[in-house]
Amino acid sequence: MDNELAIVARGLRKAYGKNVAVAGVDLEVRQGEVFALLGPNGAGKTTTVEILEGYRRRDAGEVSVLDSDPAAPAANWRNRIGIVLQGVGEFDELSVSELVHHFAGFYADADDPEKVIARVGLADKARARTHTLSGGQKRRLDVALGIIGRPELLFLDEPTTGFDPEARREFWQLIRDLAAAGTTIVLTTHYLDEAEALADRVGVIAGGRLIEVAAPEDLGNRQQAHATVSWRTPEGRTESTESATPTELVTELAARFGGEVPGLTVTRPTLEDIYLQMIGHR
Amino acid sequence: MTTTLKPATAARAASRQPGPLALALRQGRLELTQFLRSRESVVFTMGFPIIMILIFAAIFDGEIAPGVSFPQYFITGMIAAGLMTVSFQNLGIWIPIERDRGVLKRYRGTPMPKWVYFAGKVIMVVVVGVIETALLLAVSVAVFDLQLPGTATKWLTFGWVSVLGITACTLCGIAISSLARTARSGSAVVTPVALILQFTSGVFFVFTQLPTWMQQVAALFPLKWMCQGLRSVFLPDTFAGQEPGGSYELGRVALVLAAWCVIGLLLCLGTFRWTTRRDG
Ligand SMILES: Nc1ncnc2c1ncn2[C@@H]1O[C@H](COP(=O)(O)OP(=O)(O)OP(=O)(O)O)[C@@H](O)[C@H]1O
Ligand SMILES: [Mg+2]
Numbered sequence: 001m002d003n004e005l006a007i008v009a010r011g012l013r014k015a016y017g018k019n020v021a022v023a024g025v026d027l028e029v030r031q032g033e034v035f036a037l038l039g040p041n042g043a044g045k046t047t048t049v050e051i052l053e054g055y056r057r058r059d060a061g062e063v064s065v066l067d068s069d070p071a072a073p074a075a076n077w078r079n080r081i082g083i084v085l086q087g088v089g090e091f092d093e094l095s096v097s098e099l100v101h102h103f104a105g106f107y108a109d110a111d112d113p114e115k116v117i118a119r120v121g122l123a124d125k126a127r128a129r130t131h132t133l134s135g136g137q138k139r140r141l142d143v144a145l146g147i148i149g150r151p152e153l154l155f156l157d158e159p160t161t162g163f164d165p166e167a168r169r170e171f172w173q174l175i176r177d178l179a180a181a182g183t184t185i186v187l188t189t190h191y192l193d194e195a196e197a198l199a200d201r202v203g204v205i206a207g208g209r210l211i212e213v214a215a216p217e218d219l220g221n222r223q224q225a226h227a228t229v230s231w232r233t234p235e236g237r238t239e240s241t242e243s244a245t246p247t248e249l250v251t252e253l254a255a256r257f258g259g260e261v262p263g264l265t266v267t268r269p270t271l272e273d274i275y276l277q278m279i280g281h282r
Numbered sequence: 283m284t285t286t287l288k289p290a291t292a293a294r295a296a297s298r299q300p301g302p303l304a305l306a307l308r309q310g311r312l313e314l315t316q317f318l319r320s321r322e323s324v325v326f327t328m329g330f331p332i333i334m335i336l337i338f339a340a341i342f343d344g345e346i347a348p349g350v351s352f353p354q355y356f357i358t359g360m361i362a363a364g365l366m367t368v369s370f371q372n373l374g375i376w377i378p379i380e381r382d383r384g385v386l387k388r389y390r391g392t393p394m395p396k397w398v399y400f401a402g403k404v405i406m407v408v409v410v411g412v413i414e415t416a417l418l419l420a421v422s423v424a425v426f427d428l429q430l431p432g433t434a435t436k437w438l439t440f441g442w443v444s445v446l447g448i449t450a451c452t453l454c455g456i457a458i459s460s461l462a463r464t465a466r467s468g469s470a471v472v473t474p475v476a477l478i479l480q481f482t483s484g485v486f487f488v489f490t491q492l493p494t495w496m497q498q499v500a501a502l503f504p505l506k507w508m509c510q511g512l513r514s515v516f517l518p519d520t521f522a523g524q525e526p527g528g529s530y531e532l533g534r535v536a537l538v539l540a541a542w543c544v545i546g547l548l549l550c551l552g553t554f555r556w557t558t559r560r561d562g
Contacts, residue, residue, distance in 0.1 A: 016562065047562060053391065056562045078393040085391070089384030093319035094312070102312055105300055106392040145388070 005064075006031050006153050006184040007052060012061035014047050021047040023208035024061070029186055034179050036199035037188040040279055044208040045188040046086050049157050052186070053083050066153055079108050082151030084142050084159050086188075090131065097126040100144050107149035120144045121170055135162040143171070147178065154178065156187040160194060172197055192271045206279045220274035229253075232263035305398045310405025317406055327372060328414045331364035332421050339426045346488060347524060350517055353426045357418075358512035359485035362505055364414050365448045366476060369407045373455030374462070374472035377403075381558055382465035390556045400456060400550065407452050408445075415444070429516070436515045439532065443511030446539035450504045453546025460553045479505045490524060497526055504542045511535040 007029035014022040022044045029035045037045045050056045052063065054070035054077075066081065068074045091099055100117055104110035117126050120140040125133060130141060139162050146154060160168050168191075175198050179185055189195055195202050196216045203213045212219060229249050230240030243249045246266050253261045269277075300308065318324060335357060342352035380386055389399055422428035431437050458475070462468040480486060482496050483506040489497065500506040514522070514530035522529045 014562075050562065055387070055390070055557065076393075078391070083391040085384065085387065087384050087387075089386075089388035091316070091383075091385055093316045098312075098315070102308065103392060105305070105308055106394040108393070149392070 004031050005029065006033070006066060007186065008062075008064045009048075009052070010062045012048065012051065012063060013059045014044075014051060014056065015059055020208055022051070022058075025205070025208070025210045027203065027210060027213075029184060031184055032179070032182050033200045034175065034185045034187070034198050036195040036202045037186070037205055038190070038192070038195055038202055038275060039188075039205035043205045045205055046157055047208075048205065049155055049186065049188060050085075053081070053155055076108075079149060080152045082146040082149055082154040084146035084154075084156040086157035088138055088142055090138075092131065093129060095127050095129055096122055096133070096141055096144075099130060099141070100148055103145050104148050109150055110148055111150050113148065116144050116148050119147075119174060121167065136164060136167055139163060140167070140171075143174070147174075151183065153184045153186070156185070158188055158190065160189065160191065168194070192275055196271050204275065204278055211278060216271055219271060220278050222269065222271070222274050225269050225274070228265075228267050230263070230265050230267075231261045238263065302395075302398075305395070306401035306405065309394075309398050309402030310409075313402040313406035314409055317410060323372070323376075327368055327410065328417060330367055331360045331414065331418050334363070335360045335418065335422055336425065339422075347521055350521055351426070353422065354429060354516060355488065355513070356485075357422055357428055358516050359480075359483075359509050360418060361415055361444075361512055362447065362483075362508040363480050363485045364418055365411050365444060365508065366451050366479075366505060368411045368414055369448050369451035370455040370458070371469075371472050371476050372407065372410075373403055373452060374458045375468040377456065377459035378462035378468035379465040381459070381555065384561075386556045387561060403456065404449070404452055407448060411444070411448050431515050439511065440515045443508060443515070443535060443539070446536065446543065447504060447508035447511070450539050450542035450546055453543060453550055454504075457546055457549035457553060460555045463559065479503055482506075484509045490526060501538075504539055507535045507538045511539075 005028050007027060009025055009027040012022055012025040012027070013020070025044075025048055027048075037048070039045050047056060051058045052065050052070055054065075054073055057071060063070055065073075066077060068077045070077075094102075096117060097113065100113040104113045104116075114123075114126075117123055120143050122137060122140050122144065125137060130138070133141065139159065143156070143159055146156065160171055163171060172194070175185060175187070179198075185198075187198070199216055201213060202216050202219055204211050204219070214220075217223065226242040226244050227246040228240050228242050229246050230238055231253060233239050241249065250261065250264070250266065253264070335353065338356045338360075339353040342356075345351055346355050377386075386399075390396075419428065419430065423430065431440060455472075458471060459468065462471045479500070482492065482500040483489070483503065484492070484500070485505070489500075489506070489509065492500075497506075510525065510530060511532065513525070514532060514535075525531070527534075
């Protein structure tokens with residue numbers, strides 16, 4: 001493919017009656033990139049992603065996903081994308097293994113079902129009926145069904161909801177492996193550490209608008225943000241000051257205290273701080 | 283360390299997407315597995331016509347016409363109603379549940395061609411319909427000496443009436459599934475339609491004893507014609523004179539059932555919904 005952008009959306013709009021869910025989103029996702037969409041509940045993440053997946057109709061705007069319009073995709077298009085939906089689709093009376101094998105049969109170049117089951121950590125549940133799985137295990141099955149077709153582009157809508165911390169780390173590794181193999185990944189999440197750990201770029205969406213797109217470390221001018229320096233005064237109070245030049249302040253404090261500054265901390269805002277500030281300031 | 287990695291080409295060839303026929307058969311097997319594993323649907327779908335014919339045979343034991351016992355007459359209605367249960371009611375109730383649960387949405391997210399889903403349902407319905415009819419006939423022969431068709435021609439008629447009838451009912455079942463907005467409303471939509479048709483089409487009563495206007499309304503729908511076609515198989519030729527048209531009208535049976543296949547197919551293609559309204 002000569003186009004190095006996996007996804008291009010311009011002026012994407014979608015309203016439900018009077019409720020405008022997506023209000024003019026412009027988005028570009030590069031080939032091989034891991035792109036995270038962050039945003040509060042109801043921000044329009046799922047609506048946006050499901051338009052890109054071809055599930056929902058847009059009211060306006062241009063969209064190209066792997067060089068196809070998702071509303072009228074090329075014949076082979078679904079072979080090249082993988083989808084993990086926010087809502088689970090529960091199959092009755094089938095085992096994990098049966099379901100993954102069955103879905104493998106839909107794809108031209110499917111992965112080995114047993115390998116995929118092991119990869120999402122369900123090897124010891126392969127024979128279990130899907131309705132007996134725990135919430136987190138069902139989510140892993142969703143991920144297995146999303147990657148079974150070896151997609152070039154993988155969408156994941158809040159994939160790690162319900163995962164225990166260990167499962168989340170394993171999932172992160174899975175995403176990194178897929179990304180290393182060249183898969184383009186678009187995921188939505190509410191976990192900022194997840195976005196920070198995985199994403200090359202993060203898009204923050206609120207009220208149906210994309211308010212910023214940046215690398216996690218650059219989000220909200222995080223690099224330029226003032227650091228907070230705090231220390232304990234001789235009276236035992238904790239004092240803190242925001243400073244653009246924390247090193248200078250620390251040197252000055254060291255001179256004032258004649259050496260060690262008691263209780264000294266220098267912190268920069270976390271991604272979460274920046275994020276809350278961004279969505280709060282709208 | 284040994285490596286188990288196969289050359290990429292070998293792995294690709296091994297996992298090649300199956301052809302259309304294989305896809306349909308796989309889907310049919312999956313549907314059948316799901317059906318057979320849900321015990322209550324097996325018991326009720328398969329058991330309903332058998333229980334009904336046993337009740338009928340116990341209540342009525344006279345003759346409708348010389349040489350035509352009540353059970354011999356009503357077996358035709360029970361076979362037809364049974365075929366309608368496995369196809370029309372089964373799908374009209376089950377598909378809204380699958381849609382509500384997001385199963386259909388999942389299928390739409392894969393490269394599976396849409397028709398494969400329908401083909402899988404048809405295969406499941408046909409297999410279940412054959413088993414159910416065979417059980418019904420076996421029980422009837424054992425319990426009240428049902429006379430099986432005596433000639434190859436009658437078996438042939440039995441075959442094509444059943445196939446056309448079950449196809450029409452399957453397509454209509456898929457079509458009507460889109461009327462139900464939620465999983466719960468499926469049976470509310472389908473059950474009255476099925477019951478009314480059964481009462482007016484000669485499943486529970488001798489058709490010619492129904493009011494004429496009711497006969498005429500029933501004649502618009504497939505069930506009446508399925509029953510009539512099956513009567514030509516299980517009742518003597520002499521009984522044909524008692525049909526509303528003075529004969530079994532097999533040509534018209536074929537025509538009406540075929541027409542319903544076409545109508546059902548058009549409705550399916552035009553109205554089928556893969557997602558619920560909630561899915562935007
Ligand atoms: N099917 C629908 N019908 C009507 N309104 C909808 C529908 N889907 C979403 N909305 C509305 O559109 C807006 C965006 O919803 P969306 O599901 O895209 O949010 P989200 O960012 O994915 O939220 P969450 O983090 O809770 O998953 C919300 O106001 C929601 O109420
Ligand atoms: Mg969402």
